[in-house]
Amino acid sequence: MKGKLLVLLIALLLLVSCGQTTPSGDNSKTIDDLKVVFVPSRDAKDIEASTEPLKGLLTSELKEAGYDVKKVSIETMTSYEAAGEALSAGSAHIGLIPGGTYAAYYDKGVKVVLASTRNGLKYDDVDGQAWNTGEANENNTDVVTYYRGIIVAGPSEKGQAVAAKAKEGTLAWEDVSTAKWCVQSETSGSGYQYPALWLFDNFEKSFPDMKENLVPTQGYGAAVASLANEQCDIAPGFNDIRMGDPATAWVEEYDRENIWTETSVIGSTDKIQTDTVSVSSEMVDDELADAIADAFINLAKTEEGAEAIKIYNHTGYMKVTDADYEGAKKVNELVKSWN
Known part of the structure; x- marks a missing residue:
């Protein structure tokens, strides 16, 4: 009797294991x-x-x-x-x-x-000012395995003041640290990490030195909306953050004129995988x-x-x-x- 029970138990265990998928060595591919x-x-x-x-x-x-x-x-x-x-x-x-x-x-x-x-981009330069042509950026036919982060100043009074300083080549820590920044999660390459490096490389200070002016933001669409509504002055993001849907929403949803003329790139990061x-x-x-x-x-x-x-x-x-x-x-x- 005990032998029969043991056989039955083993059979049940095998039946259960066949219905599971684990990385630990069973042969199931379900x-x-x-x-x-x-x-x-x-x-x-x-x-x-x-x-x-x-x-x-x-x-x-x-x-x-x-x-x-x-x-x-x-x-x-x-x-x-x-x-x-x-x-x-x-x-x-x-x-x-x-x-x-x-x-x-x-x-x-x-x-x-x-x-x-x-795909690569028409404008893709480590010099932020090279992006400020007033014309829409666009993809080209190059196939790449990197992108850049760009730091975008919006249409708010402070954003425009920062953009003007960047264009003059006189941008200082006082200018960027007193602006409101819409930033992404701390493991985001273009929304936090590489812009943080850009700040450190240029001013020897970074986001932890201006925590009171950081606005945690979920997604680049939300960052663009905050720029348009002047809730933030600066937003770092993907190099295509202003392309496609954000450019359309800038006009149709946020009642602005042109994202390419009302925003400016004040900095561009190193290449990001x-x-x-x-x-x-x-x-x-x-x-x-x-x-x-x-x-x-x-x-x-x-x-x-x-x-x-x-x-x-x-x-x-x-x-x-x-x-x-x-x-x-x-x-x-x-x-x-x-x-």
């Missing part, structure tokens, strides 16, 4: 709910609407690799750090996160598998990580996939390793030391 998280660099509703096709595309691509994905869930997290924490804790499989966020979590169970590629596709080591083994990498590379080559990732200005993906992010790690540690 994934009940593949969870993908994004950082809130854009409006959450826009991100989730634009990336909805990824659900079917990832399911199909992973099926080709032998995985049976029952469901794909997409969520825009409340902060860059929340996306990193989700991967670290194993509550998400995949995260599309900036290099700076990866650098903050690489030693907490987050593994990078891909870097995004993007593009966004990553990273995975949770808790949820994703090496075989699944390779399959996810191939899935994103393949789907980006389709018309539907290219449209789905367009909201982040990704044009494709290339495989990378942790070693490619040593620079991002150094920047992250430096910024952390100031805080």
Whole structure:
């Protein structure tokens, strides 16, 4: 009798284990709910609407690799750090996160598998004044794996005064430190970290020295809105922060005239490595990580996939390793030391 019970127990345990997906060595390739998280660099509703096709595309691509994905869930997290924490804790499989966020979590169970590629820009110079032509910037056909952060002064009285000083070449710490800055999360490359370095390089002081004038802002669309409404004087962000929807919203939603003539770039950062596709080591083994990498590379080559990732200005993906992010790690540690 005891022998029969033992056999029955073993059979039940095997049955249960076959219905689970873990990175710890079982042979199951069934994934009940593949969870993908994004950082809130854009409006959450826009991100989730634009990336909805990824659900079917990832399911199909992973099926080709032998995985049976029952469901794909997409969520825009409340902060860059929340996306990193989700991967670290194993509550998400995949995260599309900036290099700076990866650098903050690489030693907490987050593994990078891909870097995004993007089109270059017509205006792309380390000299901020080179961007102030009064004309719209636009993409060119160059394929690059970097972008720059730009520091944009808005139409407020203080913003215009700072822009004038920058144009004259007389910009001082007193000018920038007394302005209201709309900044992103501290692991955002173009919204915080590299602008913080730009400040330090130019004035030997940075964000921690003017905390009272920092306005935490969720997403670059919100930063542009705050500039337009003169709630902030300066906003750092992606080099395309004024392009596309923000330029349209500037006129149609915020009742302003022209984002290219009413704002000025007062500074441009060094090159920043593009966004990553990273995975949770808790949820994703090496075989699944390779399959996810191939899935994103393949789907980006389709018309539907290219449209789905367009909201982040990704044009494709290339495989990378942790070693490619040593620079991002150094920047992250430096910024952390100031805080």
